Amino acid sequence: xDQIAFIFDILLPALMQGLVVxxxxxxxxxxxxxxxxxxxxxxxxxGGPVLSRVCKTFVFLIKGTPLLLLLFILYFxxxxxxxxxxxxxxxxxxxxxxxxxxxxxxxxxxxxxxKDGQMIAAQALGMTRAQAIRNVIMPQALRRAxxxxxxxFIYLIKYSSLAYMITVVELSGVGKNVATKYFIYTxxxxxxxxxxxxxxxxxxxxxxxxxxxxxxxxxxRAAAAQL
Amino acid sequence: xxxxxxxxxxxxxxxxxxxxxxxxxxxALGIGILLGLPMALGQVYGSRPVRWAIGIYVWFFRGLPILxxxxxxxxxxxxxxxxxxxxxFVVGAVVLGLxxxxxxxxxxxxxxxxxGEGQMIAARSLGMSxFIAIYSVILPQAMRIALPGWSNEYxxxxxxxxxxxxxxxxxxxxxxxxxxxxxxxTMPIFLxxxxxxxxxxxxxxxxxxxxxxxxxxxxxxxxxx
Numbered sequence: 001x002d003q004i005a006f007i008f009d010i011l012l013p014a015l016m017q018g019l020v021v022x023x024x025x026x027x028x029x030x031x032x033x034x035x036x037x038x039x040x041x042x043x044x045x046x047g048g049p050v051l052s053r054v055c056k057t058f059v060f061l062i063k064g065t066p067l068l069l070l071l072f073i074l075y076f077x078x079x080x081x082x083x084x085x086x087x088x089x090x091x092x093x094x095x096x097x098x099x100x101x102x103x104x105x106x107x108x109x110x111x112x113x114x115k116d117g118q119m120i121a122a123q124a125l126g127m128t129r130a131q132a133i134r135n136v137i138m139p140q141a142l143r144r145a146x147x148x149x150x151x152x153f154i155y156l157i158k159y160s161s162l163a164y165m166i167t168v169v170e171l172s173g174v175g176k177n178v179a180t181k182y183f184i185y186t187x188x189x190x191x192x193x194x195x196x197x198x199x200x201x202x203x204x205x206x207x208x209x210x211x212x213x214x215x216x217x218x219x220x221r222a223a224a225a226q227l
Numbered sequence: 228x229x230x231x232x233x234x235x236x237x238x239x240x241x242x243x244x245x246x247x248x249x250x251x252x253x254x255a256l257g258i259g260i261l262l263g264l265p266m267a268l269g270q271v272y273g274s275r276p277v278r279w280a281i282g283i284y285v286w287f288f289r290g291l292p293i294l295x296x297x298x299x300x301x302x303x304x305x306x307x308x309x310x311x312x313x314x315x316f317v318v319g320a321v322v323l324g325l326x327x328x329x330x331x332x333x334x335x336x337x338x339x340x341x342x343g344e345g346q347m348i349a350a351r352s353l354g355m356s357x358f359i360a361i362y363s364v365i366l367p368q369a370m371r372i373a374l375p376g377w378s379n380e381y382x383x384x385x386x387x388x389x390x391x392x393x394x395x396x397x398x399x400x401x402x403x404x405x406x407x408x409x410x411x412x413t414m415p416i417f418l419x420x421x422x423x424x425x426x427x428x429x430x431x432x433x434x435x436x437x438x439x440x441x442x443x444x445x446x447x448x449x450x451x452x
Contacts (some may be wrong), residue, residue, distance in 0.1 A: 064429060175295070186299065
């Protein structure tokens with residue numbers, strides 16, 4: 001068969017279906033991963049000794065375990081103790097845990113970069129600790145964490161392919177199935193790779209726009225140096 | 228306890244799995260340095276086409292998921308160039324290494340660019356050739372600056388090496404799932420395997436931090452400068 005015809009008539013339509021699943025995985029995982037990251041970072045930084053220890057241990061364990069093994073535990077392991085997820089749910093939970101743990105490291109770094117004086121000033125103005133964190137510290141820290149968080153988002157796009165290993169037929173899964181059926185491997189996986197490259201590149205552009213959109217004039221270091 | 232006795236029964240396989248995992252990681256990190264460092268030098272000092280070619284390589288290998296890269300090389304490229312008989316272990320190590328080179332080249336590039344241009348000019352004015360200046364003035368400093376960032380490559384590589392399960396490399400995760408399918412002791416075996424990965428991870432990081440301290444030059448470093 002003509003390779004051009006194969007790519008346009010067979011491969012791309014099939015990949016579109018896989019792309020929908022990949023996007024579903026990402027769209028479900030990313031917001032909760034961000035929320036978990038914020039929660040864990042805040043817990044580590046402002047929580048009591050017990051909470052911060054719990055958050056630290058969580059990050060330690062997740063960062064030390066391969067994501068694929070985490071997915072195996074969620075999908076193949078948990079049913080043995082009576083907890084059963086669908087493959088899609090297990091993948092999303094795995095991605096949220098992994099994404100959240102790594103996000104929390106960037107957010108914690110950003111939290112540390114906000115000076116103590118701001119917390120003291122906010123409390124002197126009558127805010128509670130929680131209010132100060134929510135309205136003063138976090139809005140600044142999250143802006144500073146954008147580059148790191150966008151990196152993690154890009155990792156999430158790429159590692160969403162691991163869901164195929166627990167039977168979720170997403171983009172690379174569809175690619176594998178088509179390649180095996182037609183015995184056309186190199187071209188198929190190149191095209192699959194290009195779709196991922198496109199997703200990653202679109203994300204990079206979108207993040208640059210987002211960063212400019214939410215920028216507060218005078219807040220970043222370059223602007224401060226000019227003062 | 229029967230979990231423990233099962234682990235002991237299977238210990239030769241587990242040890243072989245750990246050895247394969249560490250082998251993948253060490254070979255891939257080695258390939259990463261051997262390719263990544265010249266690529267970084269090419270990107271800083273090379274001509275425009277060289278920089279352009281390296282940029283494309285980095286963009287490609289950093290943009291594709293490791294799973295897709297493994298499938299591409301295992302099913303497509305290696306059989307396509309007549310190397311279809313290569314063992315999965317070799318393919319896994321090479322793919323991890325080629326991808327690692329893309330990441331490592333950017334760590335080295337950042338470090339090289341952080342050395343002031345004046346150093347190159349000074350070295351040249353002392354009569355050194357460009358090559359000697361890079362080799363004996365720029366790199367000894369740049370490599371020390373690069374090491375903390377490079378140390379992060381170890382845990383990344385270790386967790387990524389588990390994806391080689393997908394092409395059937397008999398590394399730790401493959402051994403784990405084999406034991407699970409034979410013994411049906413699902414959770415304890417998975418958790419034991421996670422424990423081994425965590426030990427390898429943080430043990431390796433400890434070693435790398437030790438190396439960082441050992442090769443540090445007093446007064447040279449982020450804290451002092």
